[in-house]
Structures are given as structure tokens and as C-alpha cells.
Amino acid sequence: PPVYADGVLYIGTRSGIVYAVDATDGTELWRFDVGATIVGAPAVLTNAVLVTTDNTVTAIAGQ
Numbered sequence: 001p002p003v004y005a006d007g008v009l010y011i012g013t014r015s016g017i018v019y020a021v022d023a024t025d026g027t028e029l030w031r032f033d034v035g036a037t038i039v040g041a042p043a044v045l046t047n048a049v050l051v052t053t054d055n056t057v058t059a060i061a062g063q
Contacts, residue, residue: 005044012038012051018060020049034058 002011004023011019014037020029036053043050048061 001041003042010042010049012042018051032060
């Protein structure tokens with residue numbers, strides 16, 4: 001499921017892409033390919049977004 005934080009929706013997909021979308025107008029802010037199916041919702045920290053796959057946790061820093 002998507003996660004909302006500070007006006008941004010973070011969406012992890014089965015195709016392994018994480019999207020950050022402006023919650024107001026739907027504009028894509030960035031995307032990141034983790035290279036594997038994402039399981040579960042992203043976790044949003046102060047300076048990173050964490051996503052999990054079947055066997056890894058990926059931190060996308062500085063987003």
C-alpha cells in the first residue's frame with residue numbers, strides 16, 4: 001500500500017519500482033528501481049525511504 005508523508009505518496013510496486021508522487025497534483029517526483037519485487041509498504045524516515053524485497057532491505061537516501 002502507498003505511504004503518505006509530508007505531502008508525498010510513496011508507492012512500491014511488484015515490478016520493483018518505488019515511486020514518489022506529489023499528493024496534491026499526482027506529479028511524479030522521482031522513481032527508483034530496486035531490481036526485485038517489493039513486499040510490504042515503504043517506510044519513510046527523515047532522510048531515506050526503506051523498501052523490502054524477499055531477501056533485502058534497500059535504503060533510498062536523500063530523496
